[in-house]
Each structure stands twice: as structure tokens, then as C-alpha cells.
Amino acid sequence: MQRMTDERDSIRGAGTRSVPDHIGSAQCTAAGDDDKPMAIVVMGVCGSGKSVLGRELADSLEWPFVEGDDFHPPENVGKMSAGVPLDDDDRWGWLRSLAARMDDETSGGGSVVMACSALKRSYRDILRRPRTVFVYLDGSRDELERRLAARTGHFMKKEMLDSQLATLEPPDDGERHLRIDAGWGLTVHEEARLVLDGLGLSS
Ligand SMILES: Nc1ncnc2c1ncn2[C@@H]1O[C@H](COP(=O)(O)OP(=O)(O)O)[C@@H](O)[C@H]1O
Numbered sequence: 001m002q003r004m005t006d007e008r009d010s011i012r013g014a015g016t017r018s019v020p021d022h023i024g025s026a027q028c029t030a031a032g033d034d035d036k037p038m039a040i041v042v043m044g045v046c047g048s049g050k051s052v053l054g055r056e057l058a059d060s061l062e063w064p065f066v067e068g069d070d071f072h073p074p075e076n077v078g079k080m081s082a083g084v085p086l087d088d089d090d091r092w093g094w095l096r097s098l099a100a101r102m103d104d105e106t107s108g109g110g111s112v113v114m115a116c117s118a119l120k121r122s123y124r125d126i127l128r129r130p131r132t133v134f135v136y137l138d139g140s141r142d143e144l145e146r147r148l149a150a151r152t153g154h155f156m157k158k159e160m161l162d163s164q165l166a167t168l169e170p171p172d173d174g175e176r177h178l179r180i181d182a183g184w185g186l187t188v189h190e191e192a193r194l195v196l197d198g199l200g201l202s203s
């Protein structure tokens with residue numbers, strides 16, 4: 001936790017730089033209804049920045065944060081640590097446990113931010129609720145590899161990026177989502193600002 005806080009501080013920037021005008025909200029649009037979201041799922045391939053942005057959003061909103069990696073059974077972690085990509089059968093139970101946690105957090109009117117790769121539409125269907133919004137961390141292979149290479153001490157090694165990109169089905173216009181691109185060069189603070197503005201959750 002402390003390590004993550006320090007890591008975010010170092011990529012936060014001063015926190016005062018404005019988001020460049022050309023990015024604005026045009027590339028950060030939400031499809032779907034206007035209801036305020038109750039669950040934000042930060043999705044994307046390994047190393048795209050889900051955990052860091054998810055924690056930033058949760059801190060800003062004062063919502064609980066759920067780290068999807070923590071819900072993998074030991075067999076899945078063993079596979080990924082050995083460089084073997086997961087298959088659908090490895091993922092269904094994991095996704096169902098995340099959906100159950102989401103429902104626990106939101107059933108009494110609460111809200112939650114979750115980091116989960118949610119690479120395929122069918123995976124997102126398990127997490128999708130009327131007030132779920134997906135924040136999709138996109139980027140060129142080079143940008144994503146740079147982020148992944150900067151991370152140490154994680155079971156997911158950068159060699160897994162190719163299989164993750166091959167599995168990825170980006171959210172389409174029918175899915176309520178926002179897209180953030182690593183190539184925009186934003187600090188995590190700026191990314192969070194775009195998301196909160198885009199979702200009408202800025203205070
Ligand atoms: N906006 C950003 N700018 C630069 N580096 C970032 C940004 N967001 C995340 N990173 C870095 O990318 C790496 C992967 O981030 P992480 O949140 O662990 O990804 P994921 O949870 O998607 O696997 C980390 O080293 C993190 O510090």
C-alpha cells in the first residue's frame with residue numbers, strides 16, 4: 001500500500017498542470033445513460049495503469065477500491081507467474097467473485113472502484129450493471145510496454161503483453177465507457193480528472 005502511494009506520487013506530477021486542451025472531453029465520452037455510476041471498473045491489459053488510476057479515483061471519490069489481482073485463485077497466479085496466459089475457464093470464477101464483491105459494495109447504495117483487466121466483452125458482461133462504467137486504458141504497444149517495464153515486483157511479466165493484446169476486445173460504442181490513452185502522456189492525477197469530469201463526478 002505504501003509502495004503504491006509512493007509510486008503514484010512520483011507519476012502524479014505537481015497536480016497543477018492542466019489537461020491539454022486538445023484532449024479535452026472530445027476523446028473522453030461516455031456512452032450510455034446519464035445516471036451517476038455506482039461502480040467504476042478500470043480495465044485494460046496488464047501494466048496499462050489500472051491499479052494506479054483505480055486507487056487515485058477511489059481516493060478522490062472516497063469510494064472503496066477493489067484490486068482484481070487479489071481475487072485470482074493461487075492456480076491462476078501460478079500460471080501467470082510461469083508466463084502461461086489464462087484461458088476463459090480460468091477467468092469465469094475469478095470474474096464471478098469480483099461481480100459478487102461489486103454487488104456487496106453497491107447493494108446498500110454504496111459505490112466502488114475496481115481494477116480488473118476485463119479484456120473481453122463477455123467478461124465485462126459479468127461485471128456490467130445498469131450503473132457500471134468501464135474506464136478503458138488504451139495505448140500503443142510501445143507505450144504499454146514502457147509502463148509495464150517500469151513496474152517491478154509483480155507476478156505479471158512483460159512477456160505476457162502480447163497474449164493480453166491478442167485477447168483484448170476494446171469496449172464498443174454500445175458499452176458505457178470512457179477511453180484514456182497512455183499516449184496522451186497524462187499524469188495519473190490528470191487521467192483521474194478527465195474521468196471524474198467525464199462522468200460528472202467532479203466535486
Ligand atoms: N499516467 C501514468 N503515467 C506514467 N506511468 C504510469 C501511469 N499510470 C501508471 N503508470 C505506471 O505503469 C505501471 C503499471 O501500472 P499498474 O497500475 O500496476 O498497471 P495495471 O494495474 O494495469 O497492471 C506502473 O509502473 C505505474 O507506475
Ligand SMILES: O=C(O)[C@H](O)[C@@H](O)[C@H](O)[C@H](O)COP(=O)(O)O
Binds near residue numbers: 069072085119
Ligand atoms: O485475465 C487475465 O489474464 C489477468 O487477469 C490479467 O489480465 C491481469 O492483467 C492480471 O491480473 C495481471 O495483473 P495486472 O493487470 O495488474 O498486470
